[in-house]
Amino acid sequence: MSNSPLTPGVVPNRLPHAALADNFGDHAPPFDMHEARVAADRCYFCHDAPCMTACPTSIDIPLFIRQIATGTPDAAARTILSQNIMGGMCARVCPTETLCEEVCVREVAEGKPVEIGRLQRYATDGLMAKGVHPFTRAAATGKRVAVVGAGPAGLACAHRLAMKGHDVAVFDARAKAGGLNEYGIATYKAVADFAQAEVEWLLMIGGITLHHGQILGRDMQLADLQRDFDAVFLGFGLAGVNALRAPGEERGNVVDAVEFIAGLRQAGDKAAVPVGRDVVVIGGGMTAVDAAVQSKLLGAENVTIVYRRGQGKMSASVYEQQHATAVGVRIIHSAAPVAVHGNGSVAEVEFAYTEETAEGLKIKPETFRLKADQLFKAIGQTLTGAPEGLMLQGGKIATTGAGRTSVAGVWAGGDCATGGEDLTVTAVAEGRDAAEDIHAALAAKG
Structure with missing residues (x-):
């Protein structure tokens, strides 16, 4: 922000608190049980589901909707979270109208899709409200992985690695974890501090340690992380502004x-x-x-x-x-x-x-x-602080396959890397897939 003083026209308190509370309330309230069952009953449960193909995290959408329809929403949540551990936030912020819901057969035939995003929120919110984490860690592998960036890509990567039994240290520049989920999404889309609640719930898997106020290139170097850890994942986003x-x-x-x-x-x-x-x-x-x-x-x-x-x-x-x-x-x-x-x-x-x-x-x-x-x-952000030695492409860290960079033992995903669109759901998919690749590489080393 400019250091110049504010003009008289830029002031606080333009609206009373009551109006602000209404304006910034949940703009898409969650389904209750009856509404969810009615919405789920609209699904055709397509065998060759186009909605599943359109989902960057490949959630089995017909399965989880059928599970809601048959009265087992916790099972539906597990189906969602097994593919997208941040399914709760994605249910709130995903542009479903251009992804799964756009290709829904009901949308094509009738102009009104099955409300997949709201059904996903119903299932995941219900499970999280119980304080239940549906996954447990595998036996400890003795391997340690460093994750730089506690945004969607970094957290998804850390969670999947922790599930596999690895110990994960996450380094982030900010005071709170969550990345754009915490700092970059419109307030009315994720109310009641949901971003932090989801982070705390995700960490229930165990094996993940957060380190705040840590900037790559200032507080540690990539070479340090390569020396001290068995693998490194970079998911620190884009900090520069055009x-x-x-x-x-x-x-x-x-x-x-x-x-x-x-x-x-x-x-x-x-x-x-x-x-x-x-x-x-x-x-x-x-x-x-x-x-x-x-x-x-x-x-x-x-x-x-x-x-x-x-x-x-x-x-x-x-x-x-x-x-x-x-x-x-x-x-x-x-x-x-x-x-x-x-x-x-x-x-x-x-x-x-x-x-x-x-x-x-x-x-x-x-x-x-x-x-x-x-x-x-709001004309785009740029990569800053990329370690020397990493190949760049189009102003981002170049990756191949499941996030492999030009440096052996270093993976990258999310907004700082080449890949899909700049979406939370895409970042989650990239972090998850990189974790699977990291796990396979570590297992191959023995």
Whole structure:
């Protein structure tokens, strides 16, 4: 965040506590038992289930829904968690509308899919509420593995390795584990400190030790970890934020959207979080949508997302875009920032219209300005702190197979590595698969 002072327009307490409690309450309340059984009964239990193929963690969706339908939700939870140990969070934040539910036969035939995400939440929440952990550790192997990063990829990797009987040390830069689940997801999607509850539940497997405030390259080196451990998994995410490259972006109240979201999630009193009257968000992904929606929920009067390409190129799903517009966020497409104006702090943002051509994105001469007392940058993050010697590809750690890097004995997954989309569920799958590969490599060594 800029060190410049806040302008009078960026203030806390725009809304009373009662309104904030309602705005930031659970936006998709969980099913009760009757609702879950009714929803489960809509499933055709397809033998060749397209929903299962569309799930990055390959959960047996027809099986777990059948288990709910037959009154055994704890068995359903075990089916889910055996493939995705963070199934509770994924049930809340997965873009199911573009994954499993998009290819549901009911969606294709009727335009209304089986509510797979909500059914998954019903099952996993029920088991977690009992304080039950469905898995136990194998006999100790005597092997030790270091995991750098306590986000979805790192935690999934650590859990699977602990299940296999290995001892795992997890090193993370922040004060709390969870990564983007704790610091980067809209507050209303994971209420009541669910991210930490899930971490504590996951650690019930045993054999995992967390070390906070530890940064690779500052507090330890990759060579140290290679010396002290039998294998290393890197899942430290992306810490850098791309610049606008527009004159004036150093002005006050020009804020990284990820920093705003993290601050809001950690705020004990949301009324104390300052927000502008006229907020502009630059970007087209989920971070942009989350920053914009939450600005509106905090009481901003005018919130506008501006994206440099057409709507079809936005990485935020159509469902999330529609949710944003439903709460009053305006979305402008095909415009790029060219200057940030103001005296000390941002007062206006100037944009130029864009056009997609065969040669790439073209900036057109026509410009317009938006009034803004707060500007959020949500234009992507970059890799920082990658150890020397690791091969990079496209600005990320290059991996092959199940997360193997160019350095023997070192694996990587999640946002810092090449692989799938930047989703919690994809990161979990990469951490889990890397753990299986690490286990096989350690077993082969004897």
